[in-house]
Amino acid sequence: MSIRHPNFRLFASITSVLVVLSFVAILRVAQEPSSAYKSPNRPQQGFVVTSDGVHLFYQVVGNGPETVVIPGRLFLIHTLRQLAPTRRLIFYDTRSRGKSDAVHDAKRESIQDDVRDLETVRQYFGAEKITPIGYSYMGLLVMLYAVVHPKNVARIVQLDPVPIRYDTKYPAGLSENYAASLNPAAAKKLDDLQKQGFDRSRPKEFCEMDWDVQRFALVGDPTHVDHLGVPKTGLCDLENEWPVNLNPHFEASFTAIQAVALTNADLAKTSMPVLTIHGTKDRNAPYGGGREWAMRLPNARLLTVRNGAHQSFDEYPEVVIPAIDQFLKGSWPAATEKVTTLVPSSN
Numbered sequence: 001m002s003i004r005h006p007n008f009r010l011f012a013s014i015t016s017v018l019v020v021l022s023f024v025a026i027l028r029v030a031q032e033p034s035s036a037y038k039s040p041n042r043p044q045q046g047f048v049v050t051s052d053g054v055h056l057f058y059q060v061v062g063n064g065p066e067t068v069v070i071p072g073r074l075f076l077i078h079t080l081r082q083l084a085p086t087r088r089l090i091f092y093d094t095r096s097r098g099k100s101d102a103v104h105d106a107k108r109e110s111i112q113d114d115v116r117d118l119e120t121v122r123q124y125f126g127a128e129k130i131t132p133i134g135y136s137y138m139g140l141l142v143m144l145y146a147v148v149h150p151k152n153v154a155r156i157v158q159l160d161p162v163p164i165r166y167d168t169k170y171p172a173g174l175s176e177n178y179a180a181s182l183n184p185a186a187a188k189k190l191d192d193l194q195k196q197g198f199d200r201s202r203p204k205e206f207c208e209m210d211w212d213v214q215r216f217a218l219v220g221d222p223t224h225v226d227h228l229g230v231p232k233t234g235l236c237d238l239e240n241e242w243p244v245n246l247n248p249h250f251e252a253s254f255t256a257i258q259a260v261a262l263t264n265a266d267l268a269k270t271s272m273p274v275l276t277i278h279g280t281k282d283r284n285a286p287y288g289g290g291r292e293w294a295m296r297l298p299n300a301r302l303l304t305v306r307n308g309a310h311q312s313f314d315e316y317p318e319v320v321i322p323a324i325d326q327f328l329k330g331s332w333p334a335a336t337e338k339v340t341t342l343v344p345s346s347n
Helices: 008-031 073-083 111-124 137-148 184-195 203-218 222-227 232-236 243-258 264-268 287-296 317-328
Strands: 045-049 055-061 066-071 087-092 131-135 156-159 274-279 300-305
Touching: 045 111, 055 073, 055 111, 066 073, 066 111, 066 137, 073 087, 073 131, 073 317, 111 137, 111 243, 131 137, 137 156, 137 243, 156 317, 184 203, 203 222, 203 232, 203 243, 274 287, 274 317, 287 300, 300 317
Parallel strands: 066 087, 066 131, 131 156, 156 274, 274 300
Antiparallel strands: 045 055, 055 087
16 A cells, blocks of 8 residues: 655656756756866965965966966066966966975975976866966976876967976077176175175075076066066065075976986877977077977977077067967967977078
């Protein structure tokens, strides 16, 4: 004998409707792009916490459908924020840089840690695919990320990247002398002050003096030095950027960088389009390194910035920004070349 509630038919009808509505909702979610439900609504600035507890400071500019992730916020946000229309730009400081946590542990300050942090940032913002932009040693960082996570990368931009192998020697004309760009008397004074411990006793003041000297190496034309997007006050207000703190971090990071040995098989995994931008007067990362990246990667082209140095994007934004914008829209800038020989034919 079965017992039925007096309103069983009504209950059954309502249940049927709810089942149908639930099915429709599930179907609708399944058909929507993953970004529609995976991308959390994050604040415009804040901190991403890594698996080992490091707080990475970030700033978001723009809210378009394309996600561009840019480590090196401190040096890049001033100029690259121009790319924001139609895009979401996520700038962040890598560990022990800018406003992110200082680590003070060489075993946790490697470029491999930076690669893991980039993946943490991608997951935090719920981006299915990203276009990373890497400057200087972060130009190597974004390529290492692409080797490990090729399915997560749509495109890549390298800005004045370090070479594939850090100790590579390039022919004359493809590398520049760093020290030759500095004022000899001012550089010697810095060395003397450092030997006297001035960088430790008055670290912020030493940072400001150091920046006044070293910044000239970042431009090909000394009259462009004020084009740099980071003033010494903005730089030296940050303890991570004081030479007394930054130098040990660089020692740890670059020890790991020097051990990187990407093979042809590794590079073959990076089949996504790569735009490498490099200044011919770069003294920090030789121009030959940019040419080699573009020559050895399977789907890359080089934009040469004539007379640009390590921060060619600040020195010649009228060249660099439109080129990146066009590349992100899906086409190669007209001025780019498919590199087939390390030494340009004009040399």
